[in-house]
Amino acid sequence: MTLSGGCNCGQVRYAIEGEPIRTGLCHCESCRKSSGSAFSFFGVWPRASVTLSGDLACWQSRAGGDRFCPHCGSSLFCWEEGSDEIEIKLGTLDGGPSSIAPGYELWTIRREHWLAPQAEASQHARDRPKQD
């Protein structure tokens, strides 16, 4: 799978090779605020499979560094310095994320009452359980 995406103004562009490691929805407060919507929809890929161009600004959140376009404000990525993974906000894909479905949901205690749980996605009340 090869995917491409970018911010609203086109200053930031990216390309992804291969399948995501995992995909999810998060209903936590910081995802709600950084997305400006009720939840965020994201996929995580190996950092090496993503090519970026353009300048990014960064806000350090609980989950890591939230990266956004300093010109138009689109929220695109999250990664921690030194991590070999990159989280991509799937709404920034060209043509939308319709080929990708969420594998899990996080912070379901904060899910809006009018949003139904995704039947195919595993449900977590708060953060994803630590993997060994």
Ligand SMILES: [Zn+2]
């Ligand atoms: Zn932009």
Ligand SMILES: [Zn+2]
């Ligand atoms: Zn979140």
